[in-house]
Amino acid sequence: MKSGSVVEFRFSETNVAVMVSERPMRVAIVGLGTVGSGVVKILVEQAERIRRRAGREIEITSVIVRDPTKARSVSHVDDLIDTSLEAIKADDVDVVCELIGGTTTAGDVVRQALLAGKHVVTANKALICEQGEELFQLAREKNKVICFEAAVAGGIPIIEAVTQSLAANQITSIEGILNGTSNYILTEMFDRNVSYDDAVVKAQKKGYAEADPAMDVDGTDAAQKLTILVQLAFGTKADLKSFPRQGIDSLDLADLRYADQLGFRIKLLAVAKLHGQSLELHTQPTLIRKQQPMADVYDAYNMIEIEGDAVGRTWFSGMGAGQMPTASAVVSDLIDLAVGRAQQTFPLLDLWSEREPLPILPAEQIERRYYLRFHAMDKPGTMAAITAILGRHQVSIASCIQYEAEGKSNSSFVPLVIMTHHCQEGQMRAADLELAECKAIGKNYLRLPIRE
Amino acid sequence: MKSGSVVEFRFSETNVAVMVSERPMRVAIVGLGTVGSGVVKILVEQAERIRRRAGREIEITSVIVRDPTKARSVSHVDDLIDTSLEAIKADDVDVVCELIGGTTTAGDVVRQALLAGKHVVTANKALICEQGEELFQLAREKNKVICFEAAVAGGIPIIEAVTQSLAANQITSIEGILNGTSNYILTEMFDRNVSYDDAVVKAQKKGYAEADPAMDVDGTDAAQKLTILVQLAFGTKADLKSFPRQGIDSLDLADLRYADQLGFRIKLLAVAKLHGQSLELHTQPTLIRKQQPMADVYDAYNMIEIEGDAVGRTWFSGMGAGQMPTASAVVSDLIDLAVGRAQQTFPLLDLWSEREPLPILPAEQIERRYYLRFHAMDKPGTMAAITAILGRHQVSIASCIQYEAEGKSNSSFVPLVIMTHHCQEGQMRAADLELAECKAIGKNYLRLPIRE
Numbered sequence: 001m002k003s004g005s006v007v008e009f010r011f012s013e014t015n016v017a018v019m020v021s022e023r024p025m026r027v028a029i030v031g032l033g034t035v036g037s038g039v040v041k042i043l044v045e046q047a048e049r050i051r052r053r054a055g056r057e058i059e060i061t062s063v064i065v066r067d068p069t070k071a072r073s074v075s076h077v078d079d080l081i082d083t084s085l086e087a088i089k090a091d092d093v094d095v096v097c098e099l100i101g102g103t104t105t106a107g108d109v110v111r112q113a114l115l116a117g118k119h120v121v122t123a124n125k126a127l128i129c130e131q132g133e134e135l136f137q138l139a140r141e142k143n144k145v146i147c148f149e150a151a152v153a154g155g156i157p158i159i160e161a162v163t164q165s166l167a168a169n170q171i172t173s174i175e176g177i178l179n180g181t182s183n184y185i186l187t188e189m190f191d192r193n194v195s196y197d198d199a200v201v202k203a204q205k206k207g208y209a210e211a212d213p214a215m216d217v218d219g220t221d222a223a224q225k226l227t228i229l230v231q232l233a234f235g236t237k238a239d240l241k242s243f244p245r246q247g248i249d250s251l252d253l254a255d256l257r258y259a260d261q262l263g264f265r266i267k268l269l270a271v272a273k274l275h276g277q278s279l280e281l282h283t284q285p286t287l288i289r290k291q292q293p294m295a296d297v298y299d300a301y302n303m304i305e306i307e308g309d310a311v312g313r314t315w316f317s318g319m320g321a322g323q324m325p326t327a328s329a330v331v332s333d334l335i336d337l338a339v340g341r342a343q344q345t346f347p348l349l350d351l352w353s354e355r356e357p358l359p360i361l362p363a364e365q366i367e368r369r370y371y372l373r374f375h376a377m378d379k380p381g382t383m384a385a386i387t388a389i390l391g392r393h394q395v396s397i398a399s400c401i402q403y404e405a406e407g408k409s410n411s412s413f414v415p416l417v418i419m420t421h422h423c424q425e426g427q428m429r430a431a432d433l434e435l436a437e438c439k440a441i442g443k444n445y446l447r448l449p450i451r452e
Numbered sequence: 453m454k455s456g457s458v459v460e461f462r463f464s465e466t467n468v469a470v471m472v473s474e475r476p477m478r479v480a481i482v483g484l485g486t487v488g489s490g491v492v493k494i495l496v497e498q499a500e501r502i503r504r505r506a507g508r509e510i511e512i513t514s515v516i517v518r519d520p521t522k523a524r525s526v527s528h529v530d531d532l533i534d535t536s537l538e539a540i541k542a543d544d545v546d547v548v549c550e551l552i553g554g555t556t557t558a559g560d561v562v563r564q565a566l567l568a569g570k571h572v573v574t575a576n577k578a579l580i581c582e583q584g585e586e587l588f589q590l591a592r593e594k595n596k597v598i599c600f601e602a603a604v605a606g607g608i609p610i611i612e613a614v615t616q617s618l619a620a621n622q623i624t625s626i627e628g629i630l631n632g633t634s635n636y637i638l639t640e641m642f643d644r645n646v647s648y649d650d651a652v653v654k655a656q657k658k659g660y661a662e663a664d665p666a667m668d669v670d671g672t673d674a675a676q677k678l679t680i681l682v683q684l685a686f687g688t689k690a691d692l693k694s695f696p697r698q699g700i701d702s703l704d705l706a707d708l709r710y711a712d713q714l715g716f717r718i719k720l721l722a723v724a725k726l727h728g729q730s731l732e733l734h735t736q737p738t739l740i741r742k743q744q745p746m747a748d749v750y751d752a753y754n755m756i757e758i759e760g761d762a763v764g765r766t767w768f769s770g771m772g773a774g775q776m777p778t779a780s781a782v783v784s785d786l787i788d789l790a791v792g793r794a795q796q797t798f799p800l801l802d803l804w805s806e807r808e809p810l811p812i813l814p815a816e817q818i819e820r821r822y823y824l825r826f827h828a829m830d831k832p833g834t835m836a837a838i839t840a841i842l843g844r845h846q847v848s849i850a851s852c853i854q855y856e857a858e859g860k861s862n863s864s865f866v867p868l869v870i871m872t873h874h875c876q877e878g879q880m881r882a883a884d885l886e887l888a889e890c891k892a893i894g895k896n897y898l899r900l901p902i903r904e
Contacts, residue, residue, distance in 0.1 A: 038762075042620055042762055046620070046622075049622065050620070052800075053619040053800060054619075054800075055799075055800050149617075155762075155763035155764065155766060156766060157612075157613060157616075157617030157618070160609075160612065160616065160617050161609060164609075164612065164784065164787075164788065165601075165609030165612050165784055166609070166780070166784065167505040167506075167783075167784050167787045168494055168498070168502070168779070168780045168781075168782075168783035168784050168787065169780055170498075170501065291748075293745065293748065293769070296743075296745065296748070303767075308780065310490075310494055310607075310776040310777065310780035310783070311770060311771065311776070311777050311780040311781075312607065312770065312771045312774075312776070312777055313770065313771075314607060314768075314769065314770035314771075315755075315767065315768070315769040315770065316766075316767070316768060316769075317745070317766065317767040317768075317769075318763060318764065318766035319763065319764045319765075319766075322764075324762040324763070324764070325762065325763050325764055327620070327762060328618070328620045328621055328760065328762035328763040329620075329763075330620075331620035331762070332616065332617055332618065332619050332620050335616075335620065336616065339796050339797065339800060340796045341616070341793045341797065344791050344792045344793055344796070345791065347507075348504075348505060348506075348507050348791060
């Protein structure tokens with residue numbers, strides 16, 4: 001054994017692992033942005049607490065940044081600042097904490113860390129989603145571990161729940177509000193009457209949204225997180241293009257109000273449901289009945305509802321974004337590594353394993369109710385034209401409300417909301433094609449699924 | 453090493469533990485009641501799933517019952533039925549699963565198992581609460597592990613959350629609906645107009661309530677669970693007598709209705725809150741504002757809200773009682789033992805450790821708002837008498853409603869509800885003494901705290 005990177009365990013006769021080494025676990029932090037600063041803050045300011053819970057010290061050996069002159073919100077690490085990625089390969093590094101975001105440099109950091117024989121902790125869901133297969137394979141070859149609790153739902157320990165706490169169960173459904181930024185924007189708009197653009201700026205100021213919030217608001221971020229959970233729970237590698245994905249950027253404030261009047265809230269909901277031997281997958285703004293726990297999730301909070309065949313339904317909720325909640329998850333991964341739990345869990349994860357994956361249900365076969373909102377021409381025959389198209393595709397109407405034109409809107413168009421009975425996505429897609437050609441309807445027709 | 457009880461681990465150069473032994477982990481199940489049958493059902497029917505997640509087989513070596521002739525809901529274990537506790541000491545047993553309940557025989561089972569060099573999994577919160585200190589000490593001496601995820605909040609992985617997932621945090625508050633039976637009874641009464649007695653019978657039929665539900669409805673069960681969480685999160689050993697404890701058996705259906713009219717639900721709430729260097733503790737039916745997540749917990753569901761200094765507020769919810777949810781937690785403990793995680797976690801638990809415990813805030817100093825419900829004599833001067841007593845103890849009234857006498861009640865008394873401003877429990881206790889002497893008030897005066 002190389003003395004530089006070995007933690008000694010003594011196994012007693014009766015197989016309780018007792019750590020006998022007083023050697024600290026040494027961590028290189030790559031990236032000192034929002035999350036990186038939070039991680040440093042906990043490790044430095046709460047060193048004694050962390051030592052007690054990890055069974056040994058967790059020591060920062062280096063903090064690698066691009067621009068060493070930039071003002072930082074953390075102190076005590078000035079001497080450890082480095083600009084060269086070579087520092088992660090140093091003999092005295094046990095774990096590399098990748099907290100720079102993006103996928104290009106971040107991917108290189110993780111690869112180089114694994115090749116140099118370091119464990120990796122990352123909060124980067126885009127990276128896990130895009131390059132996970134290759135990186136996990138490399139980690140296994142190198143007998144190393146990748147921890148990624150912070151990559152999904154920030155401070156909520158959902159990776160641990162799926163891979164450990166609920167291990168007795170076949171998970172049958174995962175439904176979650178997984179993008180804190182979108183949920184924050186929806187809350188600001190509906191509950192506080194803030195415009196979409198102002199809400200985005202506020203989300204960025206609070207550290208929830210990325211500098212470019214496109215991936216948050218177009219549903220990509222939530223879909224990426226869903227694919228990670230799906231891989232863990234069902235062994236299925238779901239390409240982002242293989243299931244319906246829609247963002248909150250398609251919504252008007254008016255839609256939030258119409259839904260409210262009908263007894264619903266609209267949330268960006270990521271769904272994975274087991275149907276026999278295939279998986280229903282989608283990430284879309286979804287109408288959720290107000291009585292359901294998921295409807296009452298506000299601001300940057302996330303919630304995940306998991307159903308297991310033994311445990312029934314469980315809910316996990318907390319901050320899905322923000323500096324300290326995400327740092328809390330990163331540090332818990334570091335503690336798991338220091339204790340040795342992560343090293344035992346990782347080889348058993350179904351993630352990117354050989355096991356036969358469950359196939360994804362073709363989108364056309366997904367069956368549910370829909371909310372349709374039209375800007376319909378305010379003249380005779382419009383309603384007949386729309387309902388005739390729906391009728392031709394066997395889409396049955398459960399309720400219908402035509403609203404008066406709003407003050408500012410073009411008065412020749414009026415909002416029309418139709419709630420359908422159950423039908424298949426395929427029927428709706430076929431109807432959509434005809435609706436797009438229908439001259440009685442304005443351009444921004446919106447269709448959202450309804451959660452029962 | 454004794455070959456009979458050793459699991460082989462191979463530690464690679466780079467400290468990832470790889471299990472090389474194909475030897476199953478062998479379990480003796482003690483007790484084949486509701487939970488025991490559920491555990492056997494999962495281990496037998498889902499053997500392949502469990503093997504994949506545990507990295508090896510989990511095999512039942514014996515099932516110990518008192519009455520072998522009793523009809524059982526599980527099959528495939530007839531050959532393993534034994535009536536002698538000696539069976540747990542057999543060489544081929546690695547883990548003893550104590551699922552008989554009670555504390556006398558159960559305590560003996562756990563002690564004998566540890567003395568014989570077996571790990572223990574238990575769902576028995578009363579046992580952990582009463583004899584935990586001694587049993588944990590014995591386990592440490594014998595280099596063995598006690599797992600007890602199922603002892604608190606059934607299927608919700610709250611022990612794992614407190615001891616692992618949130619390890620980066622100083623927990624600052626734990627508030628929970630921890631007794632499924634009480635919550636089920638409250639739901640039946642208020643939402644379905646079922647009488648208290650009928651609701652208790654229904655809870656028993658559903659397998660939520662014990663044969664003797666006294667400990668459920670008088671708050672003992674929830675208080676026991678709270679003390680386990682408090683010990684884990686704060687290192688404080690709280691005697692059940694050291695903090696206010698009150699059950700739902702003190703409530704009338706009318707109180708649930710009055711609270712509803714005022715915008716609250718009443719839930720049996722267990723609370724542990726850090727105030728500087730001391731702990732506020734109580735387990736009482738509590739008025740919770742309807743907008744709060746905790747107010748919307750129905751039936752036998754539990755919810756725990758945990759606040760940490762890094763993660764902020766998190767919520768965990770799921771079934772707190774019932775066969776399969778509890779079995780799910782027991783089996784996840786077995787998987788943790790099979791993987792080896794539990795062996796690494798247990799020695800680091802703060803539970804019953806040497807660490808200086810936080811003191812409990814004297815009950816008199818607990819500060820909050822209160823709901824007071826009187827049956828007041830319907831005659832002049834009553835209100836003056838009551839408010840004068842409150843005034844003498846500096847208890848300020850926030851609102852007050854006198855209801856008309858209900859149909860069946862003695863018409864010389866009418867319900868009177870007072871909501872106070874913030875005051876200390878000590879002030880209220882002093883006022884209670886005078887109120888008890890006040891002839892204008894009927895006997896069953898009720899005082900409940902309000903959660904902000």
